[in-house]
Amino acid sequence: MKLLEVRGLRAGYGQMEVVSDVAFEVGDREIVAVVGPNGSGKSTLLKAVFGLCRIFSGEILFKGEDVTRFPPHKRSRLGITYLPQTGNVFESLTVRENLMLAAHDLDESEAGRRLGGVFSLFPELEGLMRRRVRTLSGGERQIVALSMSLLRNPSLVMLDEPTAALAPRLVKQALKRVVELRDEAGVSVVLVEQNALSALEVSDRALLMVSGTVKFWGEARELLENRELAKTYLGL
Amino acid sequence: MVATSEILAFLVSLGTLYSIYAILSSSMELVYGELGLPDFAKSAFFAIGAFAAGALSVRLGTMLVGIAWEGEFKLRSYYYATLTSAKVAANPVLGLMLFLIPLLIAVPTAMLLGVLASYPALRLREDYLAISLIAFSEIVRVIARNYEPLVGGTFGAGVVDVFAWLRSPWRELAMMLTSAAFAFGAWLLLYKLSTSPFGRVLRAVRDDEVAAAAYGVDVAKVRVWAMALGSGMAAVAGVLYAFYIGSVNPDDFTVSRTFLVVLMVTVGGRGNPKGPLLGAAVYLALDRAILFAKRLLPVPFDVNYLAYVALGALLILFVTKKPEGLAPERPLLTVDARAVEEAKRAFHVLEQ
Amino acid sequence: MLDLLVGALVYSNLLALLAVGLSLALITCRVSNFAQGDFAMVGVYAAYTLSVIAGVTPYAWIPAAFAVGGFVSLLAYLLVFEPLRGKADLVTLMVVSMALDMVIRYSLHVYADLMQQQFKVYTRLFMFDDFFVEVAGARIPGVLLASTAAVVALLASLYVLLYRTKLGVAMRAAIENPGLAETLGVSVKRVFAVSWFLSGALAATAGVFLPFRVMVNPDTGWSMLLPTFAAVTVGGIGSLSGSVAGAYLIGLSETVLAYQLARIGISTAYRPLLTFTAIIATLLASPKGISGLWSGRGWSLRRRS
DSSP states (O other), X not given: OOSEEEEEEEXXXXXXEEEEEEEEEEOTTOEEEEEOSTTSXXXXXXXXXXXXXXXXXXXXXXXXXXXXXXXXXXXXXXXXXXXXXXXXXXXXXXXXXXXXXXXXXXXXXXXXXXXXXHHHHOTHXXXXXXXXXXXXXXXXXXHHHHHHHHHTOOSEEEEEOTTTTSOHXXXXXXXXXXXXXXXXXXXXXXXXXXXXXXXXXXXXXXXXXXXXXXXXXXXXXXXXXXXXXXXXXXXX | OOOHHHXXXXXXXXXXXXXXXXXXXXXXXXXXXXXXXXXXXXXXXXXXXXXXXXXXXXXXXXXXXXXXXXXXXXXXXXXXXXHHHHHXXXXXXXHHXXXXXXXXXXXXXXXXXXXXXXXXXXXXXXXXXXXXXXXXXXXXXXXXXXXXXXXXXXXXXXXXXXXXXXXXXXXXXXXXXXXXXXXXXXXXXXXXXXXXXHHHHXXXXXXXXXXXXXXXXXXXXHHHHHHHHHHHXXXXXXXXXXXXXXXXXXXXXXXXXHHHHHHHHHHHOTTOTHHHHHHHHHHHHHHHHHHHHHHHSOOSSOHHHHHHHHHHHHHHHHXXXXXXOSSOOOOOOOOOHHHHHHHHHHHHHHXX | OHHHHHHHXXXXXXXXXXXXXXXXXXXXXXXXXXXXXXXXXXXXXXXXXXXHHHOXXXXXXXXXXXXXXXXXXXXXXXIIIHHHTTTXXXXXXXXXXXXXXXXXXXXXXXXXXXXXXXXXXXXSSBOOOOOXXXXXXXXXXXXXXXXXXXXXXXXXXXXXXXXXXXXXXXXXXXXXXXXXXXXXXXXXXXXXXXHHHHHHHHHHHHHHHGGGTSOBOTTHHHHHHHHHHHHHHHHOTTOHHHHHHXXXXXXXXXXXXXHHHHHTTOOGGGTHXXXXXXXXXXXXXXXXXXXXXXXXXXXXXXXXX
């Protein structure tokens, strides 16, 4: 049983279909990159898996359970988290308050335990606790957002362009953290990325989406070596 | 037993009031329904018309017939109004002049003020524009209430009976027909504007100002025009109202009146020319029904209060359950398919 | 002179409570609540009724007024503003709040009539009897002490709630980004409900102090509305601390202006002119208001939008 299975998914907004007949899967401790040109439906795919847009047809199975019709907070409780590109932290609150909110439905000891886990993964976080998020840098905010996700103890974390707001030299660092999520936190990651090359270098498998359909699904290494696809759609 | 004459009098009176409200709601529809500007100073523009009639009709009348004025305006306006009306009874032209002159002064004044009021719209968020317009409206009322030479302050001002040269019931009928004529004119203006390209421009600005500007619409100019027309129309309604009631009192022109007009447009349906007519009808029907109920059910409190509670609840109900109103806005009319086919055929003929 | 100062302070205290309440409605549901003044009157009549029944001073019934006002406001939120949240535009929300004002204000008129008949007391243009305290030879009216104490206590409690409790964190989060709060499992509806309860409760408490200074009837709340809006505007829309600062600025300057107007013989009915000018001037010249001076620190709860 795979962690996440998506079959024949058609999704979009209102009457508009943006994701057409997409199928892929994610196993335990795996990083799957979703790459492709702008407007190919990558973000919509993540939203559909989390339940934030309209699903016309298809199935989404999480840990074997059909979650296609579940509301977002229910999927969240089952172990999926979704980090949008913007608006993923509360700027007017301190780091501590943001984390408090993420852990609000946990009891004291459990919250403390998970927080400890997050601190060991991102040691720089401890020093930022009293800071208001608005005053943090792009990279620091991302750590906070990721930490908030991790506090919910997910099995699957879906990241929508985590490097978009980062300076180029920080992109590698951010992706290194994604790898740490897999290796040290034991979490699987679905990663939508514009920085295709960097993303594919750290991923296990890859999904190439063009105009809502799947042009490639398989080993990330294979996509990198496929000169034609890489050049046509990823500009590599 | 109710005599036919009583019923007729009731209907004629209702007709006059309906006409006046139809003008008001049409003017609100133009500015708020079509353009989306929350004209919450409507009561003030309405008041300008009424105050012009109140301040001018008696003074002008006495001046024209040569009656000398003794005493303060606030104390004597009713007395001199009656005297002047007696003169009008013998001289219809006098009545006509005393009606037209305040009208010709009120409308441009209201239009000018309306144009001035449209300027803050460029800088303020809509709800704060609305609050500013309400504040402006209250200023007008407060000034009229305290500056006694205008319309007699809290005493109010008497207004000349411009139809005194007719006997009842022709007097009341003439009032109604005049009001109805203006109402028809006002509504026709609204209808023509709404269904014309200008109407589409108004709605475009309402729906997305930035996009409209990107397509070359001079948003400021559109606002100025709409506000000028809307305010002018409201002033006309005000003049008619003053002559209908026979007197003018500043406390009659409060924010509550603006609210009633907004109610009419919301219930009637924004963006549809039929809306204001329906809305005015609904309001009047409710208003009369409650007055009627007052006589049937003796309750230990003033029934007027219940009227406002009911109207407030009605608006809330409509906004939450039926926001498009009774006459919903119809989607843009596109070209008839047959017309397209004919045009294609004609084009082929030309090509050959 | 002393009376002028006392009047200014009491007025400002009341405005502070009303303005903070109005701000809460604004930052949660983006509605300029025209019924805010009426919540104050609900408090007055609640306290009045109870004090007539029990024969005890209205001061004793402040907690009751707090509860009743909060309840009415909560009801308004649940029945009217929550269903419209995210669906109606700003002006429509305003119009709805005007309708709500009609409903509450005229219901209070009906209540006033009924209460008069039932208890044989004046329910319009009435005042409460105050107690006085001798301080350094001056007679200080109790309402100054009581209203100041109430303002300090309530605003301090509000601060503690918002910045030191889990609920407060959830409230501030929901105000900034309701969508994100919702995905984290916060019930935005419940959190906003608390805000609205407080909005009405603060107004109702302010209301109880009114009849100790001026004659009161169901429409008095409506006449407090313009200064309240001015306080919120001048203080900076969206900032609670700004609303408090704005309230004192408006309250003090309005009282002083009225005094000066009376001295040169102009009717104090022209008072609205100051508030009107203050609103327009702030919005056109410096939209951030006073809170622009300190935004980024302190009590600046701003919406993401």
